[in-house]
Amino acid sequence: MDLLNELNTEQLEAVSNTEGPSLVIAGAGSGKTRVLTYRIANLLCKGVPANKILALTFTNKAAAEMKKRISQLVGFENATNLWMGTFHSIFSRILRYEAEKLGYTPNFTIYDTQDSKNLIKAILKDLQLDDTIYKANDVLGRISMAKNNLIVADAYQQNERLISTDIAAQKPRIHEIYKYYQIRCKKSDVMDFDDLLLQTNILLRDFPDVLTKYQEKFGYILVDEYQDTNYSQYLLIKRLSERHRNLCVVGDDAQSIYSFRGARIENILKFRDDYPNYKLYKLERNYRSSGTIVDAANCIIEKNKEQIPKKLYSENEAGEKIKILKSLTDKEEGVQITGEISKLAYYEQQNYSDFAILYRTNAQSRILEEALRKRNIPYRIFGGLSFYQRKEVKDLIAYFRLVVNPNDEEAFKRIINYPKRSIGDSTIEKLRAVAVKNEVSLWAVLCNIDQLNGYINGATITKLDNFCKLITRFALNLETENASDIACRIAEGSGIIEDLSNDDTPEGVSRKENIQELLNAIKDFSETAYKEDTNDKLPAFLENVTLLTDQDKDYGADINCITLMTVHSAKGLEFPNVFIVGMEEELFPSKQSAESPVALEEERRLFYVALTRAQKRVIISYSCSRYKNGKVTSPPPSRFIGEIKAEYLDGFVMQRRDNQEYFAQTRSFADRLNQQPNRPIASPRISARPAESAFSSATAARIPEPDRSNLTELDANDIIPDMVLVHPIFGAGKVVSIDGLGVNRKARVLFKNGEVKTLLLKFAKLYK
């Protein structure tokens, strides 16, 4: 097979030994995806039928990308029948198929986190519990934790450790909330995210014939990012692979950053206990980053205790040192970083898409955005509210959900009074009371609304009846009409479009665009399904919509933009230049992880992930003060900077005064000998001041501030001496002289900061 020639020795080993249990430890940038895709391609080439291969990933994006690459290797037809996808999407597929065995219908709804939280809030109200003590977030966290450890509500109540923890936290009734939560989900024909894994486990446990069927079916199982699996996922993999034992898991314990959502790093550390005859492959050569970056990353990860021994190395050239930028305020940090990006983009003629700014928390993005906008640097930002979490999108989807599954309680409550129909809380309370008494869903009450005459006043009954008829009318052609047609009918008929049309604010317009975009997506779905002769009906569209996220949407990677995202969401990606910003104590590592050594190790792995995203250059930045929750804080620079050997750093001045403790651990030997406080470890960059600055500073000061809202781009030939113009990086300036002809035409420009620059007009974008 030709494919195998494109791999190094270790990769080849991992790809060609397809039988038996294998653990592939794949360091950052070592070709992990390559191994997985080639291994699957290899299986297909050997004649293994695609539908006998199960490949599990953590994001839809990873699955889609792998499928694409496999198609390129062995042809589309071969790849299309692979069982490849996220844990949740694969198991929801199985669950829909087997739903009736567990007492659900094949059209069950999947609640997202917000739905789950709302349900918990409703239960808290029913139980008359104080929601300042029982916070929906915390309660959901406990339930989620239990589910991920396969503890059902009954078992929770029996579990002394859990119960005593809850009592100690002054929340003794969590088990009760859990119980009602589960009852109501079942009644609404609903599973939450954790159920998709938990219920599959129950299915495989209670129905041995089902277990056998899937064990037989999946001759080969592959798992990506194994270090991020939780117990529920771990057990599913273990069960399903028991028969053929052809299980290949790929991961990197050094990149485990999701323990806060139940991931168990020990799954990868203890693989050998479950599969004593396993084969171990280590991919330690990094192809992505410069030598300096890999060495620096190694400095960091060495400080962690629990890990599989390995040493990442790079044969790329050492490259630049890691530059450290210091700012006095968070605002200045933004200005410095964008300035640096402008400079690099300009002098090295790099594309904006070659840059990424990574931060620890989403809240940091705002200031950076402002700075980028000021400099007219295009950017795209990940995280924050995703498309499918927007209110208007969720509203319309709630209509779809209710039409497909009228028992969906959260969808019902969301739209019963949207757009406004004058059906308020007290009416819904009455409906709820009837529903609880008769042990039926809200929808069932609505269907027999005329029986409540007298209990609810006549005008309201009419309104409720109208709503009921509206939804029933939408549902008429559910099985015959395609998803796109019915979706458009709902968008119009529900009054959503009209409601949004009344709003002329930019936000309102954008909401309408989002609705249009959703309708386009459905249209696309229907057309594709029609072409490929698969199900093009609304229930089929809805099946996976909760499992979709923004990350899956193709943002047009070809657009020349800077990328802004959290370190978490950068995992798996790479960029030539990476800025890691906000490197301060209490932020990175986060404040809440500072006390726990285990949490601190995870933060360190997170920093390791950040560093290893970079191919050529890393720039780390910290600020001496920062707004946090409305208050100014001034934490010292992150201890992680000091954990990198000084020889890899450029421009870091240790601040002894600020934090004795980790300064003492990290300052250099030479520094201690010299006993000079605040002596730079590496020489700081000295910015060369042009000679002209002295005489021209007065002129420079007289250059007016540009009106940024009113800029027109200048043609190179229109630029003449004494002209005042604006440069996107350096700001306002005055042309001192022009020389050169044609493509060599250059301008010497005096800028407001007193510097004179020579600009090649062919490249420079200048504005009037």
Added chain:
DNA sequence: CTCTTCCAGCTTTTT
């Protein structure tokens, strides 16, 4: 029932 105002909360995130 609806609109406004006030108050609490706040890592990370996929599914």
Added chain:
DNA sequence: GCTGGAAGAG
């Protein structure tokens, strides 16, 4: 500093 949710006024 910003957001979402709940309470209170109209």
